[in-house]
Every structure is written in structure tokens, then in C-alpha cells.
Amino acid sequence: MEGLVATGLIGISLGAQYALLALGFTLIFGILGVVNFAHGGFYVLGGYIAYATTTHLGAPYPVAVVIAALGTAGLGYVFERFLLERLVDDHLATLMLTLGLYLMMSSGILVVFGPESPSFEFPITGVLRGGGFYFPLQNLIVLAVCIVAIVTLYWLVYHTDFGRALRALADDRAVAAAQGLRPKLLFPLAFALATGLAGLTGALVTPILSLAPHIGDPVLATSFLIVILGGLGSVGGATVAAFIVGLIEAYSAVYLGGSKGALALFTLVLLMLVIRPSGLFGREARGA
Amino acid sequence: MKTTRRNVILSGAAVGAAMVVPRMAAFAAAPEVKLGVVGVLSGPAAQWGLALRGAVEFVAAEANRDGLIKIDGQPANVSVVAIDSKYTAEGAAAAANSLAGQGVKMILGPIGSPELTGIKPIALRNSMLVMGNGYAKDAIGPQWPLVFHQGPGPSGWADPIIKIAKAKFGMKSVVVVAPNDQGGTDIASVDAQAYKANGIAATEEYYQRGTTNFAPIVTRIMNQKPEAVDLASSPPGDAGIMVKQLRQAGFEGAIGRLGGPGYSEISRVAGGDEVLKDFYWYEPVFIDEKVLKIADDYKTLMKTERPENNLFFQWVSAARMVAKAIAKAGTATDTQKIAAALRSLPVEDPNLGAGGWIGQKFFGVNQELSFPFGVGLVVNGKVQPVQRVDAATET
Amino acid sequence: MSPSGHETLEVVGLSKRFGGLQVFQEISFTLPQGEVLGVIGPNGAGKTTLINVISGKLAPTAGRVLLGRREMTGQPLHAVSRAGIMRSFQQTNTFSTASVGENIARAITFSGGGSAAWQAITGMLDEFELAPRLDEQSDKLPYGLQKMLGLVLAFVTRPKVLLLDEPAAGLEGRERGRVDSFVRHAREELGCSVLIVEHDMDLIRRLCPNILVLDAGRLLASGPPAEVLARKDVIDAYVGAVEEEVA
């Protein structure tokens, strides 16, 4: 019983990290119809920006996190505005473009920062303990930031003009554009929002786990799994699915072992797609 | 398809043009000895390949300086051709083919087991001599007479390290953790055997390569209540997170890493030596002043700093052995003869010390270089000086 | 071609719901072979969804669709199409990067037709000014011609029932006459019955002896247009607003 609860706690902290990642990924897909292969790259970049800001500029960690989020958002904006925007309707081209960007980003980071993990630590290291349970304070902070980010994102998407405009563009670009909404202005902003979220996650999570140039690959794979499960483009779906994946990963890894646990998770997602192709909360499978 | 005859012919011509590549012609001037390097030079493991490349370039420069190798009485010029293996079997195979095409007969590297597995058939077809690394259970063997092992795998060093760790930390049970691919399983299973041989109960746990958060695995390990955990060949980044999360979960026992070097990165990721607390690891080279002299020589000879990774030293010793064998055989092309010379050479290095050839017992062929190595220890959050262990022997 | 009456389209208690949204419910009507039936209603009344359900693109939530007593309900789109219920699309819908000729060739191949199908449409291609444009890419055609091509594609499959989704929308006055002509061809040459969803009341009056009025997913009225369009509830629900919009 105790073990079940403890594992559940782990699953929830995993879920919080995954949710932050998957939200950005699903947002880009939902609004632009683009599968962003560079998503993991922005996560890594966020981590390194925060690391460089604290280590080389001596900024306090919270400031570094903000700078990381803004920096990745800025890069995302520029990338969308000047490169991706030209091909935004061709989903094969955008896939190749984001993939190329990812390769360039991760090898750029490798050349600048070297292959080994630097020393980058979360400023708070305490662990809450009691009655067979433990919960690192770091995870608690990530959980809190995650909740704030999700709430903010919901508010942004569902209660602001910016969000309404984005949703209109997501539904039918031609109609929305005819009504005076400007994709050229809004798409880069949406992309920046998503990459900023990835960068924020990187800045928050890499000091808890580890920071290295190649850690973007698994981030991308996990984001894939979650958005499949939650329904592509669905913000609510991604949030719920992230926690489901976190919990399944925790329970299956603890009770089946790491390798078999992963197999169980993947198979479950595959079955899920077969039974409900549009995911838990997705609308009908999008054509793009 | 709206294809006209003309545009197809033209695009065909373009393709044809693309297929005609500049061929690299084999040199046929003064005696030339080319040492091939096949190692991972890109991606996360690039540091290993860079250490390898740096070492071989250094040994080549040494040989040229000393006029070590003479072919038909004429001093030969030793050069190095390095190709990225991308840490995959295909990459290594392609690299080996490419080297064969340039007339290179001796390969230093590759470093990992998938690469070594990929390179062996190519080396066999082109009768190339390989001095490689990789801890796979079939890294070398009688069916590959020209393949040599640059240093022993866990079969050579796990046992002495476990004896030292047991004396220090007194554990009776251990969980060995590694990734679920060949780079993990082949080492973890040999480690586990060695623990059992020393009367320590051992179980194996495998995680999926690419796992970023090890909290669930850590919980699974904690549920088994082991007295020690061995992270085997888990990459340093992964190992660092596991150490951090094991300590967060309240694990008090010793943690080992019988898989390869990488202590400093593990310590950085984990959050310092206090977090490591009680920690033991395999250090492929016992680094004393004599060994560090290589670094100074490197700087003088190559005019830059040596590659950071300590595998550099081990590769220097291996490359020197190969260079000596070529010098002894007096040929740069007859790999049979070079291999025979290599087997007959005593294993010794001006900087690393003396060792021996091993491998007969585990691999069925005595082609594994064994030099003195080190055991690293952190006790109670304090790093101890690395302990020197004599070259592993097979008894 | 089977004798008259055997290919009657029967729609019985048809309902469609998307999650919580009831698009239409309990729609029933029959369309005897060779007849023309108009369907009108304000935007969002569920007209296009009705065509989607009858043609097999969407499965109904309840109710049945029968063609000459054969069960069509829940059959996939291609099966319904092969059984003889063929639909056209509201937006232009052709294989856009293929030429006009290729489009027609594909329609013939996919519906299992032979070279006779080409002969059958020669006159129509001339009349709609498509004949000289057979080699042009279909999305380079003027809008009106793209829509006519869409209708021709439906025609060459030799359907028994044609479901036309706003065939005149976006066409100019002169071009609208071609829709009339197309319907005439379909009836005379294929003995086909036609269901037309349309906002153009003149066209409805010209072509349809009977009409259905859908409002908010319900069948509000049915009968001859003169009669139905004079009813006060119909005018309130629909006609006034749309006449303005179309004008």
C-alpha cells in the first residue's frame, strides 16, 4: 500500500514535467499543424541558457529560468517567422525543417558546451520525508510551476483575444484570415509561446535530472507518446495524458522493471490508438 | 506523372554527375604507414572518439619523431586517417570500408560493442588488423585472429575491484543496473557473476536507453533493499541522476560503477562528492606522474592540450603497441605478420608500466592487452586517492 | 437499368449527433426513381450533414437509409457509391493537380465504367465548355467550370441517386442554367433521381416539384415549393433571411 502511494507520487512528478513539455508540442501542432521535431532541442537549449546565465553571468537561478524561457521563445519566434512560415502548409517540409533545426541546435550546443554534463544544480535540494514516503522539494516546485503554466496557458488560449484568434486560425485559416486575423503575426507568437514553454521546462528540469547536449531525443519521444494519447492539438488532453503516462511509467517501471515497463507503455498507447484513434480528448483525426 | 523525355534525361545526367566522386588514389611514394582511426566523433559519446583520435595522432607523431618504423630499411612516415563511426554498427562498417579503400590496413578503435560487432566482418574480408575496445562478451575470439582488445572488459577487472569494495564497504547484496541494450547487458551480467563469485547476492535491473528520470527504477531498486548498487556501464549522465535520486530516496549503501571511467561527470551531475557518499569505480588507467608525462609530451609535440577524456592514455598505450608491432614486422601491409609480431611483443609501456596478454579463458584467444589500472573510491563523501591495481591476469 | 420504382431512396427516422450536438433528428422521406427533390433550410440546419450521412461518409446515430429496399445504413462510402448513391460537394472538389481528362478517367476507372462512359458525356463536355480544356489542370479552371467538372465526375459513375450539395453556390446567373441542364441530362440519360440542397430559390422552383424544409435539424415542412414557401413558419424560419442574403 505504502509502495503504491509512493510510486503514485513519483508518477505525479513525472507527469508534471511531461505536461510542461507536451503542452508546447501540442500547441504547435494544434495551431500551426506542424510536428515540431526541434521541440527537444528547445528543452536542451533552455537548460543550457539557464546554466550559462547562472554560471557565467552569476544571475540568480529564478532570473536564469526567465531568461531561458525568453531566449528560447525568441529563437522560436525568429525560426517561425523567417523559415517555417514560408512552408507552413506543407507538413513534410516543416517536418524536415524542424528536424534540420534540431540537428543544428544539438550539435551547436555540443560544440559550444562540450559533450559532458556540466555542474548545474537546483538551488533547493531538500527532501520531504515521513512514514516511508519521500518527496524532493525540487519536484514540488516543478509541480507548482507546472500548474501555474497550465492555468496561464488555459487562460491565454480560452480567455484572451490572442487565444481566440489562435483558435480561429487553428480551425480554419482561410476563414480566419479573411476576417482580418493575421497568421504572419500570430503564428510566430504561438510558436514562440510553445518553444518558450519547452525552454522553461528545460531550465527547470535539467538541474534536477541532468544537462547534456543529447537529452532532447527522449524528450521528443515522450512528447509524441503524450500527444498521441491525449489527442493531437488538445491542451486538456495533453495535460491529462501527461499525468497518465507519468503514472503508468512509474507503476510499470516499479512493478515490471524498466525495459518491460517501457514496452507496456508503448503497447498501451498503440492499443489506445487502435481503439480510439483520435486520442482521449482529440477531435476527429486531422487531415494534415 | 508529367515527365518529358528531355527532362528525365537531364535529371539523369545530374544524378550521374553526382555519382562520380573524386576517388582518393592510394599513395605510392616513400614508405607510408597509415593508421586508421574508427571512433565516434559526433554526438553524445564524441569525447571517447576524440580521445582515441588524439592518442593515435600523438603516437604517430612520436613514431615519426623517433623514426621508429622502417620499411625496407627506410624510415616510414606515419599518418592518421580518422573516420566517424557514429557509434553504430553500420557507421563503423562504413568507416572500415572507407579505410580499406584508402589502403589502410591497421585500425585503432572502435570504442563501443555495436561498432566492434559491425567492423569485424569488414576487417575479416579485407584482412585488416583491429585494435578495438568494447565490452561485449564476444568482443574478440578465435574466429577473428586479427582483432585485438585494447584493454580487458569486466571479465578482467570486475573481480579485483569487487574484492576491494567488499573489504571497504562490506556489502552482502547488490543490484546491478544498466541500460537494456548490448552496451548495458553484456557488462552488467559479467559484473553480477563476479559479485556472486565473491559471495555477494546480485540481481540485474535494466532500464530503457533514453530514460531521463530514474525515480521509478530507483524505487524498484529500493524495494529489493540491497546493501549496494552497481551502475555498471550506465552512461555517466544517467549514473549521476541515479545516484542523486537514490540518495533522495534515502539509500545509504555504497554505489559502484564497474563499467568505465566518468567519475567526475557523475559527481557533477549527482551534485558533488557528498552525494556520492560511498562510491567505487573502475579507472582504466592508474594515473600517476609517469602517466601524466604523456600529457606534457603531447603538448610539446602536438602544440595543443591533450583530449580531456582519460581513455586517451589507454589508447596511447594500445597505439604504441601497434606501432611497435609494425616496426618489428617491418611491413605496413602484411597484417598477418604484424599480428604475429604483436602477439609476441611483451606488454609494456614506458608510461603505463608492464602488463600481459590475457583473454584465453574468457574469449578463447590471448589477444587482450592488460595494463595496471585503478580503483577509485569515495568514502563518506571524501575522494580517496585512486588505488593502483596490478594488471589483471587470468588464473 | 432496372424498371422505374425499384431504385427508390428511402430515408427512415435518420438522426445524427456529434457528441452533445444534435445535428438533425428523425428525418424521413422517400425519393422515387427519376424524381427531383429539393432540400432547403438556413445555414446550420444540417443539410450537408444529411448528405454526408446518406452517402455513407458519416454513420447515422439512428435511422436507416435504403436504396430499392437494400440496406445502405452504415455501409462505407465506396460501397454506397457503388450501389448507386453518388454525391457532389459544396466546395469545388476535383483531383486538383490532375488534368480535366485525368479527373474523368479516374472517375470512370474507380466506378468500374468502360470506354462507353466517355461517349455518354461527349455532349455534356461540349455544352459545359470543358471539351477544349481536357488537358488543363483542373484547379486552373475558372471556378464555375471546376464545379461543373465536379458534377460531371458524379455523372460518369452512372448513379441511380444523385445528391447535389449546393451545386449553384458561387456560380453566376448564366452558369446556373448549366445546373438545370445537368439535372436534365441526369434524369433523361441515367433515369436518375436527384436530391438538391440549395439556397437559390429560383433554381429550386425551376427544378423541384417537391421540397423539404429543414430547420435546426428537424423536418419543418414538405410539399410543392409554391405551397411550402408560402407557409408562414417557413418564411419566418428561413426564406426572408436567405432571399436577402442571396440577393
Added chain:
Amino acid sequence: MNPYRSTLFQRIGFGETLTVALIALTFLVPAFATNPIVFSVTNQVLVASTAAFSVYIMLRMNLLTFAVPTFMALGGYTVAIFGLRFGVTDVVLLAALAFVVPALFALPLGALVLRLRGVYFVLVTFVLTEITQLVLFETPGLSGGSNGLVGIPIVTFFGIPLADNRAVLEVTIGLALVAALVTAALTVRFRQHFAAIEENELLAQSLGLVVWHYKALGFVVAAGVSGLAGFALVNMLLMAHPSSFNPLSSVNYIAYAIIGGKGSMLGPVVGATVLVFASDLFAIKGEYSQFLFGFLLVTVVLVARDGIVGTIRRWICRSARTSSEDRKAAVPLAVASEGRS
């Protein structure tokens, strides 16, 4: 109406003919070349092209597949297992197995995944490759687990062992040629059907096309073609190893097809040739190789939207249009005549 009849050559298609001819021509490489680099590069290019054909087939139906490594693994491991367990070494028999076993697997799998469209299909095939890796690791009894299967016996052709560099390349060429012929046969025979599904699946279906028949057919054949690529790879390395079929390698096969140009069968071959050369060239640059590869991807996508072949074709079409106005009509009509004949 003037019934244009297409010549047989026109109907088969220039791109397809040229592709098959080019691959057949590579038989000259083992006949005349002696340099192992040429052997190695030709080998890599052909394995890459074969795998990319599989992507090309799926792209005909507007489906982007990541599942190539899955079917390559099925083909490769089938060969390894039959060689090691049952002593089957005949290259023809093994090739048949390498095609049929993945194709048979694809049939039930297709029933599940072909219901998905667009990005959902992309993502589910990606998940499949991840599952493939884990299944390989978790079935050591059959697949050798993380160590893979090594020591595969040398393949034979009517009893003649095909062991040296030259023979290995000949096997690869043979397999690539079979794959090219199968791909060409499928995509030419059903060109109109696939094109209709690619452009407007709904219209095709509503005109009576049984879309899922063709999707299933394409998926099954694509799986078989991947299986042949897996065979060639395993034969080249003399082992079946999980790392040969890693999930991210699927990205390369997709890149070959798209960079080369997805509109023509020549595309995958050109893409594979250029990118394999590029990556071998960049490999010498070591730590910068990924950066250069990424840069190449971005540049080609931005500059040559239709891929290399498509862009070259467009240039030529443009100059051809200005020079000879009168011939532009002939080709489309020739294709359109299929329905009339």
C-alpha cells in the same frame, strides 16, 4: 474525341525506367571497380535507396511512415534466423522470405494503423519502431536480445558462396533491383489510384474507389521492400543487431525520399545518393557532421521545395515550355487515356 494512345514506354514512366536502369547499371561497379570505398558507398546508397522506396510507396498515398526500421528488422532477422536455425543460405529463397514475412506482418498491422490519417499515422509508426526495439531486447531466445544474432552463414547462389566484398555488393544490387521493380510495378500499375488517394481521398472514395484495398496493398508491399533492405543490411554486416534498426534511422529514410523528391521514383535514389555521400563526407569532419547534415536538410527544403529531382524537373519544364509550346499537351492526355482504352 481523339483517343490518344500512350506508348508502352510512356505508360511505364520515365522516372521508373531510369531508376531501374540506374540500379541495374550499378552491376558495373563490382565488375570493374576495385576500390573498397566504392563498394562500401554503393552498398550504403543501395540499402538506403531500397529503404527509401518503402517511404516513397507510402507517400504515394500521402502517408508518411516511420515504420521502415520495423519492417527492415523483420526482414533482416528473418534472414538471420533462417540462416542460423535452419541453415537456409540460398539467396533467392532468403530474399523471398525477407519480402514475405514483413509483408505478412504488415497485413494485420495495416488493418489497425491504416485507419489513421495524417500526423496520427506518422506518430503511430514512430511508436512502432520504439516497440520493435523493445521487443528485440525482450526476446533474447529468438532475436539474440541486445547482442543480436552474429555468425550468420554466408549466403549462396545455386550453391556458390557469396562471401567477398564484390559478392556482397552484388547481393545488395540484386535486392535493390528487385525492390525497384516491385515499387515501379506497384506505383505504375496503380498510379491513378494512388494519385487520387494522395490528392483527395474523400472524392476518390465517393467515386467508388475502395481506398483501403489500395492502402493495404501499398503498406504490405512497402513492408516487403523494407524487408529486402533489411536483408541487404544484415548481409552486409553479417549480423542482425538491434542498433541497425534504431528508431531514429527512420528519419534518414524519410529524408532520402523527401530531399530527393517525393514526386518521382528517382527521388529516393537521388536523395540517398546525395545524403549518403554528404554524411560520409561530413563524417570526416566528426563533431560538425550533424550540424552540416541539418544545415543541408534546411537548405534543400527551403531552396528546393519539391526535392532535388522535382526542382530540376521544374527548371527543365520551364525552359521546355518556352522553347516548344506545342508538346505540353501530349503527356497528360496519354495518361488520361487509361480510362478510355
